[in-house]
Amino acid sequence: MIMIVMFFLRSFRATVAALGAIALLATAGCSSSASQDGSDADSTTNIVVGAYPFEYIASQVAGDHATVTNLLAPGADSHDLELSPRQIGQVSAADLVIYQSGLQAPMDQAIEQQTPTHVLDTATFLKLRPATAAADDQDSHQIDPDRYDPGAYDPHVWLDPTNMVEIANQTAAVLSQIQPENADDFAANAAQLNSRLADLDSQFTSGLSNCARTTFITNHAAFGYLASRYGLEQVGISGLSPDEEPSPARIAQVQQIAKDNGVTTIFYETAVSPKVAQTIASDLGLSTDVLDPIETLSPESRGNDYLEVMSSNLDSLQKANGCE
């Protein structure tokens, strides 16, 4: 019995020693990469993102163990992200960049050219919806990395809370490589976030299960993942990017869809001009309301974080579609 205990103690000690060695190596790797341009000689882990959902996950999972920089100004349209030379330097000096390739071309280019120490591209582990099917109800599928064309997929993965769970888990995994000594904290933080995301997912499932209508019309076709998860049908006036100007033919089509489906509300978002949505709504005598793709968070947002804005999206959808 004593022999067995000693064996366990010895192997436990060996494991601790090995983990310590890995931690030292990883720390050495991090600080050398961070101090390459002399901008950050301390050992703080820098996480860089270009859209709010990744900022939210990074700060929730990292807690006090990292600083998170969002390169997108609050309230800006994430599809219009432009990076200054200083921001490209921040990508270069980052210990970790979390992004969805295909959402922002300047981000994709900066990562390719600057090769930050660690990158987490959510497109590499989530099931993506084809861009052309953004308004349809086709099944999403896993990408083939060898034939991956970022522009061919709908990048708005975070609007399905179950995708957020996977991003949180992957973030915890990569942060644990960077700071193995804090792996338990990252796992605990991700678990806590994921239980709140699971609650949100159940609220959406039950809140949208008994509705008079399933079709919703929105300016920016960002809600394909949400629609697919909760059995709704999204009709986008513009395309996957909110500033695409819809043709008169498309507007006429949308008006017909609204009439055929008894649609009550035309949705728009706070970060982009509501003009097109308002014109269609007033032509048909319908209401307008906010459905937020949560690419950015600003004082205009209906909530202080991802979970709150998603709850307000649920309220808007329930009201518009006559859900019980």
Ligand SMILES: [Zn+2]
């Ligand atoms: Zn978008």
